[in-house]
Amino acid sequence: MAFNIVSFSFIFALFLLFPLSCNSSHKHDTSQKSYHRQHSSSSFDQKNSDHTKGKWILLHKSIGISAMHMQLLHNNKVVIFDRTDFGSSNLSLPQGKCRYNDEAIKVDCTAHSILYNVATNTYRPLMVQTDVWCSSGAVNSNGTLIQTGGYHDGERKIRLFSPCTDEEICDWTELQQNLTVKRWYSTDHILPDGRIMIIGGRSAYSYEFFPQNSDTNYVFHLPFLKETTDPKEENNLYPFLYLLPDGNVYIFANQRSIVLDYANNRVVREFPVIPGEKRSYPATGSSVMLPMKLVAGDFSPVVEVMVCGGANGGSFLQAAVGGFMPASRTCGRIKITDPDPKWVMEDMPSGRVMPDMLLLPTGDVILLNGASKGTAGWESAIDPVLNPVLYEPGQPDPNKRFSVLNPTNIPRMYHSSATLLPDGRILVGGSNPHIRYNFTGVKYPTELSLEAFMPPYLSPHHSHLRPSNTTAKGPISYGQKFSVTFTLGVSQDTKEVMVTMIAPSFTTHSFAMNQRLLILDIVEIQQLSSFAQKITVYAPPSRNIAPPGYYMVFVVHKGVPGHSIWVKMQ
Ligand SMILES: *[C@@H]1O[C@H](CO)[C@@H](O)[C@H](O)[C@H]1NC(C)=O
Ligand SMILES: *[C@@H]1O[C@H](CO)[C@@H](O)[C@H](O)[C@H]1NC(C)=O
Ligand SMILES: *[C@@H]1O[C@H](CO)[C@@H](O)[C@H](O)[C@H]1NC(C)=O
Ligand SMILES: *[C@@H]1O[C@H](CO)[C@@H](O)[C@H](O)[C@H]1NC(C)=O
Numbered sequence: 041m042a043f044n045i046v047s048f049s050f051i052f053a054l055f056l057l058f059p060l061s062c063n064s065s066h067k068h069d070t071s072q073k074s075y076h077r078q079h080s081s082s083s084f085d086q087k088n089s090d091h092t093k094g095k096w097i098l099l100h101k102s103i104g105i106s107a108m109h110m111q112l113l114h115n116n117k118v119v120i121f122d123r124t125d126f127g128s129s130n131l132s133l134p135q136g137k138c139r140y141n142d143e144a145i146k147v148d149c150t151a152h153s154i155l156y157n158v159a160t161n162t163y164r165p166l167m168v169q170t171d172v173w174c175s176s177g178a179v180n181s182n183g184t185l186i187q188t189g190g191y192h193d194g195e196r197k198i199r200l201f202s203p204c205t206d207e208e209i210c211d212w213t214e215l216q217q218n219l220t221v222k223r224w225y226s227t228d229h230i231l232p233d234g235r236i237m238i239i240g241g242r243s244a245y246s247y248e249f250f251p252q253n254s255d256t257n258y259v260f261h262l263p264f265l266k267e268t269t270d271p272k273e274e275n276n277l278y279p280f281l282y283l284l285p286d287g288n289v290y291i292f293a294n295q296r297s298i299v300l301d302y303a304n305n306r307v308v309r310e311f312p313v314i315p316g317e318k319r320s321y322p323a324t325g326s327s328v329m330l331p332m333k334l335v336a337g338d339f340s341p342v343v344e345v346m347v348c349g350g351a352n353g354g355s356f357l358q359a360a361v362g363g364f365m366p367a368s369r370t371c372g373r374i375k376i377t378d379p380d381p382k383w384v385m386e387d388m389p390s391g392r393v394m395p396d397m398l399l400l401p402t403g404d405v406i407l408l409n410g411a412s413k414g415t416a417g418w419e420s421a422i423d424p425v426l427n428p429v430l431y432e433p434g435q436p437d438p439n440k441r442f443s444v445l446n447p448t449n450i451p452r453m454y455h456s457s458a459t460l461l462p463d464g465r466i467l468v469g470g471s472n473p474h475i476r477y478n479f480t481g482v483k484y485p486t487e488l489s490l491e492a493f494m495p496p497y498l499s500p501h502h503s504h505l506r507p508s509n510t511t512a513k514g515p516i517s518y519g520q521k522f523s524v525t526f527t528l529g530v531s532q533d534t535k536e537v538m539v540t541m542i543a544p545s546f547t548t549h550s551f552a553m554n555q556r557l558l559i560l561d562i563v564e565i566q567q568l569s570s571f572a573q574k575i576t577v578y579a580p581p582s583r584n585i586a587p588p589g590y591y592m593v594f595v596v597h598k599g600v601p602g603h604s605i606w607v608k609m610q
């Protein structure tokens with residue numbers, strides 16, 4: 041059970057015992073700040089109900105394209121795109137715009153990218169000029185999406201998308217400047233100085249930066265990427281990347297991981313090999329850096345990486361001849377800041393290849409999408425896993441960490457994606473976009489629908505606990521104290537309140553690039569009126585811990601998050 045639900049009568053009793061006084065202020069007890077939640081039983085039936093198992097909503101039967109890549113922007117719009125080289129999509133470009141002589145058809149007057157408006161559940165077509173298939177991206181410190189690479193005419197492209205207001209008509213800009221080498225299946229990450237690091241890709245055993253500056257106008261070799269390539273299958277594309285509090289970058293590919301001092305092009309650490317299966321494309325697993333718990337003045341918080349799912353070596357070649365091997369059922373956690381780190385392994389409720397792993401505002405992890413047999417690739421997997429699972433990293437009893445949530449009825453296999461929205465929902469889309477958007481003749485055809493998953497915390501059952509009217513003033517400087525105001529229903533106490541900050545991810549191929557969740561250190565909580573509360577927190581201490589840019593700030597009360605607000609760290 042995922043929720044600690046305190047019955048109303050209990051709260052009422054507390055209220056009688058400890059009447060609330062206005063403008064009271066208390067030093068927050070640090071022992072309350074952990075994201076661990078107790079598991080208490082409650083009196084009502086919880087079988088399959090949305091308040092314990094979550095709920096799916098079909099947002100659109102078709103958005104006209106298949107959501108292969110997604111990036112949420114700080115104006116609450118999501119840039120979504122698939123690829124330009126496989127014929128006409130189900131969405132026309134506006135004003136008679138067309139592209140000519142692409143690889144699939146002579147004239148293509150359809151869109152392969154959209155801008156989705158979260159608040160209105162509407163979208164409009166965007167125009168990408170070159171092939172963005174299996175590309176990568178990151179939002180920079182001013183909120184602009186920097187998207188890199190792709191296929192054929194797009195393999196060295198750098199494209200920008202800057203957020204705009206509803207009155208403006210913004211679209212993709214393709215730069216004249218090219219990537220140093222072609223990058224297809226690479227991973228991007230923002231750095232403390234606001235540059236984007238672009239690493240790897242098929243046969244690209246190197247990394248580079250955007251923007252380039254005069255001293256780093258080069259490509260840097262990284263033999264690790266070659267060493268982790270399996271013959272015939274690769275199993276090391278779309279490496280998992282995390283910027284660390286010491287400014288170095290953690291890189292995981294296949295089953296190995298290292299810390300790279302990118303400024304000096306030196307590998308400074310190597311970790312033990314993760315037991316079990318292979319974890320990178322096409323033996324696609326997923327990964328998160330678990331929530332980082334910050335304490336004022338501490339520049340070296342504990343960093344723990346989690347990797348889940350994947351496939352056995354050989355799975356891809358087997359699938360090509362119609363044999364579907366069971367997907368990996370294991371997850372590994374490793375505290376990479378330990379002097380002698382070791383993988384601690386756990387079993388998921390079921391095996392999963394191509395999972396999407398997302399951090400929730402509560403500090404929990406959700407895994408969704410994917411299949412239980414086979415590997416990444418078209419027609420390379422069967423038996424979709426329709427149930428998301430929730431993982432509570434802070435739950436002390438390992439047997440209680442996973443819980444199975446309500447299923448969707450739409451398989452989300454190869455080229456599906458998912459991202460956290462500012463209201464706490466998960467946006468889910470895409471799957472198996474086939475050449476010429478073919479909808480027939482295969483077991484898992486092109487999927488153009490868009491869904492939202494509402495995790496259990498969004499159930500109306502928890503409304504009385506939900507913080508609302510959240511406000512904060514930005515931009516925010518490193519290490520500075522700042523205040524967040526919010527309202528809580530009458531007779532709610534603030535003992536179990538936390539404030540989390542989440543960077544929006546660029547999600548594709550089961551990895552959410554740039555995803556990070558920081559649990560902020562609370563200074564104090566003041567009651568401003570019977571409903572209104574003011575919570576003062578310390579901003580992250582450094583650019584290594586929170587690279588500059590926009591973050592969603594969530595107030596979470598007893599495991600129930602309110603709608604986030606965007607703050608800019610600078
Ligand atoms: C896409 O367009 C084709 C051709 O007009 C149509 O047959 C198909 O049903 C459409 N698919 C969706 C999901 O809208
Ligand atoms: C944001 O960054 C992009 C990429 O570097 C740049 O082209 C753009 O001018 C910047 N926008 C603002 C408002 O600074
Ligand atoms: C980038 O590459 C394209 C072709 O791939 C080429 O036409 C163009 O000149 C290149 N731009 C620069 C600035 O090198
Ligand atoms: C779609 O794919 C099936 C199976 O490969 C094929 O038989 C059919 O002709 C294709 N349809 C189109 C419109 O390409």
Ligand SMILES: *[C@@H]1O[C@H](CO)[C@@H](O)[C@H](O)[C@H]1NC(C)=O
Pocket residue numbers: 508509527571572
């Ligand atoms: C919260 O905001 C809503 C409108 O967004 C407003 O109606 C309500 O009065 C506000 N509540 C408080 C306690 O400020």
